[in-house]
Amino acid sequence: MEYKRPIGLDIDLETGVIPGAKKLVRRLSDLKGYFLDEEAYNELLKEDPVVYEVYAIEQEEKEGDLNFATTVLYPGKVGKEFFFTKGHFHAKADRAEIYYGIKGKGGMLLQTPEGEAEWIPMGPGTVVYVPPYWAHRTVNTGNEPFIFLAIYPSDAGHDYGSIKEKGFSKIVIEEDGEVKVVDNPRWKE
Ligand SMILES: O=P(O)(O)OC[C@H]1O[C@H](O)[C@H](O)[C@@H](O)[C@@H]1O
Ligand SMILES: [Fe+2]
Numbered sequence: 676m677e678y679k680r681p682i683g684l685d686i687d688l689e690t691g692v693i694p695g696a697k698k699l700v701r702r703l704s705d706l707k708g709y710f711l712d713e714e715a716y717n718e719l720l721k722e723d724p725v726v727y728e729v730y731a732i733e734q735e736e737k738e739g740d741l742n743f744a745t746t747v748l749y750p751g752k753v754g755k756e757f758f759f760t761k762g763h764f765h766a767k768a769d770r771a772e773i774y775y776g777i778k779g780k781g782g783m784l785l786q787t788p789e790g791e792a793e794w795i796p797m798g799p800g801t802v803v804y805v806p807p808y809w810a811h812r813t814v815n816t817g818n819e820p821f822i823f824l825a826i827y828p829s830d831a832g833h834d835y836g837s838i839k840e841k842g843f844s845k846i847v848i849e850e851d852g853e854v855k856v857v858d859n860p861r862w863k864e
Contacts, residue, residue, distance in 0.1 A: 677709065679734075682732065684835055685813060686745060686777070686824065687770060687779070688777055688778065688822075690747070690822075691728075691730065691744070691745040691746070691747040691777060691778070691822035692730055693703055693730040693731075693732060693743075693744075693745055693821070694728045694756055695732070695864065696731055696732050696744070696745075697730070697731050697732075697733065697749055698728060698730055698842070699728065699729040699730075699731065700725055700728050700831065701725070701726050701727050701728070701729075701739060701760075701761070702718055702723050702724065702725050702726060702728075703716070703722075703723050703724055703753075704720060704723050705726075706726060707840070708737050708839065709741065709759075709761065709842070709862070710753040710754065710861070711753075711754065711755075711756055711758065711797055711846060711861060712738055712753055712754025712755070714754075715752075715753050715754035716754075719751075719753060723857035724758075726749060726751070726752060726758050727748040727749060727758070727760055728744055728746070728747045729744050729745070729747075729843070730744060730745045730746075730747075730814060731743070731744035732744070733829060734829040735829065736829055736830045736853075737829060737830055738753070738828075738830050739828075740828070740829040740830070741827070741828060741829055742826070742827055742828075742829045743825065743826045743827075744761065744824070744825050744827075745777070745822060745823065745824050746777075746813065746822070746823055746825065747820050747821075747822050747826075748777075748781065748813055748814075748815045748820065748822070748823075749813050749815065749820055750751050750779075750817055750818045750819060750820065750821070751815070751828050752849060754811025755790065755848040755849055755850060756846055756847065756848050757781075757814050757815055757816050757847050757848070757849065757854075758814070758815050758845070759784075759812050759813060759814040759815070760813045761812070761814050761835055761838065761839070762784070762810055762811060762835075762838045762843065763810060763811070763812075763833040763835050763838060764788070764808070764809075764810045764834040764838070765827075765828075765831040765832055765833070765834060766831065766832025766833060766834045766839070767810060767819070767828070767830055767832055768788075768808050768834070769807040770807060770827065770828045770830070770831035770832075771804065771805055771806055771807050771827075771828075772783075772805040772811070772827040772828075772831065773802065773803070773804060773824055773825070773826045773827075774787065774797070774801075774802070774803040774805065774811075774813070774823050774824065774825050775800075775801070775802050775803075775823060775824045775825075776797040776799050776800055776801035776802075776803075776821075776822075776823045777799060777822040777823055777824060778799055778800050778819070778820065778821070778822040779798075779799075779815065779817050779819050779820050779821035779822055780797075780798050780815070780816055780817030780819075780821060781796075781797050781798075781814050781815045781816050781817060781821035781823075782794055782795055782796040782797045782813070782814055782816060783795045783797060783805075783813050783814070784811070784812045784813075784814060784843050784845060784847065784856075785801050785805060785809045785810065785811050786809060786810045786811075786830060786843050786845075787809060787810075788806060788808060788810075788837075789842045790862070791812055791844075792844045792845040793794055794847070794856045796816075797813070797821075797823065797825060803854065810837075810838055810843070812838070812843060814847045816839060816847065816849075816854045823852055840863065842857055842861060842862060843859060843862075844857045844858065844862045845857065845858060845859055846858075
């Protein structure tokens, strides 16, 4: 049998960079249709800021193996809505995931296929267990980059479809200087 080699490396805890990882950059233009306030979206699109970067060490899509990735989610808002990651179900929907907060302040929105949502605040040291079947999106509610690590089965895959179409049933906004998790007015059952 040919064994894979173990991997040991140091994540830069200030920048979130994983040495040797594959880097993915998502700009505001990659998130068309995701934010509620279209006017604010189009205005900010003139700058087309980077919303988040992902550094991933991935294996082949085989049962039993694991991927891991850091995400650097930048601070910002579109209208009242804080910057977030697209959010997804897993293509193999029963695959779970673990997140670990490294730096900055934010949280995770999770949602069942029926639309029941939950908000978990995250900071450095927070562990979040994403159970099978729950969609998940992270949100930066602070004013510095929100950095976290995720560990997930390498055959989990990403299913963006229904979140892209319908969003989450809750949105995370700033109102009167406070972070609020409120019903998404555009959500349909
Ligand atoms: O794929 P998104 O919903 O945009 O989230 C961005 C990324 O966040 C984490 O790093 C996950 O481990 C990745 O699987 C995911 O791709
Ligand atoms: Fe995931």
